[in-house]
Amino acid sequence: MNAPLEAPPEAVPTPRRRGWRLLAGLLAVVILLVVGARLAWSWLDPFGETTVDRSQPVLLESIHNLSRFEAATGNFQVVVDLEKDAAFLPDAVKGSRTLFVGAGGVDAYVDFGGLTTGALTVSPDRREVTVRLPRAQLEKPNLDNKRSYVYAQQRGLFDRVQDFLSSSPGDQQELYVLAEKKIAEAAQASDLRNRADQNTKAMLQGMLTGLGFDKVTVKFADQP
Template sequence: MTGTDADTKQVHAQGRPPEPPSGSGTAKPVPPAPPARRRMPSWLAGTIGFLVGLALAAGVVFGVLSALRDDFRDAFWRVLVEGLNPFTTSEVDRSERPVLLSMKDLARFVAGEAQYEVLVDLERDVKYVPGWVAGERTVLVVNGSVEAYVDFEGLTEEAIAISDDGATVSVTLPEPELAEPRIDLDTSRALTEDRGLVDRVGDFFDTDTDARQEALAAAQDQIASAAEKSDLDERARANTVKTLEVMLSASGFDQVVVEFR
C-alpha cells in the first residue's frame, strides 16, 4: 500500500473528504461541516408543557360549565371563585344550647287583638348648651299589638251549671284582660336620631343608646293606654260568647248563657 492510499483512508476515517494527492493538479475546496443542532433546555420544555396542560384543563372546565344548566353553572363558578379567593369570610357559631329556665301552662282564650302604630318624638336638651354640642332627639315609628284574652285557668266545676232538663248550660267567666303590648321591631323604624357632639363621642364607648330604649318604652305605654281606651275588651267579650255558644250548642244544649264576673 502506498503512502498516498494510507493518507486517503486516514482522512475517510476522520469524516473529512480526502485531499487530492500531491502533484495531481489543482486542489478542490473542502465544504464546511454542517452546524451541530442545539437541544431545547429542560426548564423551557417543562414550562411549555405546563402551559399546554393548564390550557387543556381550562378548556375542559369551560366545556363542562357550558354543558351544565345556568343554576348549576353559577353555583359551580361561585364555589370555584370563593375557593380561590384568599379574602373569603367564614362564620363560626360557638353559641351554646338554650337553657330552659321555666315552663308554665296557659289556659288563655285570645278573643281579640288590636294593631297600633305610634310616632314617638323624644328630645333631651342640656340647659344653656347648644343642641349641636350636647343633647339628643329620637323620632321612632313604632308598631305594636295588644291581645285581649279570657283566662280559663281558674275555672272550677261551679263555673258551669246545667239545668235539670239538660237543655240550658250556664258558664261564668272572668272579665277579659289586656295583655302587655308587644312591639314589632321588624316593622318599627327610626326617622331621626340626632345627637350632639358630646353624645356622639359617648357612642364610641356605649353602643346601646338610652334614648332609643326610652322611646320604645314610651311607645309601649302609649299603645297600652290606647288599648285601654278602646272597645277591645268589649269585642273580646262578644267573641268569647259567640265561640262558647257554637261549641256548646254542638254538644246538644239548646241554650247557652255566658256571664262575666
C-alpha cells in the first residue's frame, strides 16, 4: 500500500511568512489610501488655483526703419531709499520706508537720419573725406526686472491693512519710475555720450579707410 503524499516543508506557510504577507498587504492598502486621499483633496481643494493663459495674439502695430548707430551702453545700479511719513502719526502706525535696488542700462546712439548732403565732403582727388555728425544722444533707461528688486521694506499698521485690502498690494511702479529717473540723471552726468562719440568716429574712420580714402576726418556739430 502506497504511503499518502505529503507537501514539501517549504510549501507550507510558516507563521513568519504569513506575518510578512499580512504586513505587505496592509502597506499596500495604506499607500492606496494616501494616494487616493491626495488625489481627492487636489480635486476638491477649494483653495487650489489653476493658471490659464488667455492672452490675445501679439499685434504688429508698426515698423520703423532705424538710421542710427548704437555706439555705447552704460550699465547702472541705484539704491532707492523711499520714505513716506504721516504728519501727526508715528511710523509704526502710519508710514513706510522701502529700499529698492534698480539696475538697468542706457544706450547712447548717433542719429544718421538727420544728416544733410553737406555732412559729407570729399576732396577733388577723392583721397580725403570729412564727415560732420551730430552729438550722441541717450535712450531712456531700460530697467532689468531680473536684477531690480525690493531689498527691505518697513510699513506701519495702517499701510499693512491697506495693502491687505487693496486689489494690487505692494505696487512698485513708483519705485521703478524713481529708479529710472535717477539712472537717467547719472547717465547724463557720466562720460557715456563722449564714449559714444569716440566709438562712432572710430567706426566711420575704419569703414571709410577700407573704402580707399587716405584721410578721414570726423567732426561733430559743435566743432569748427
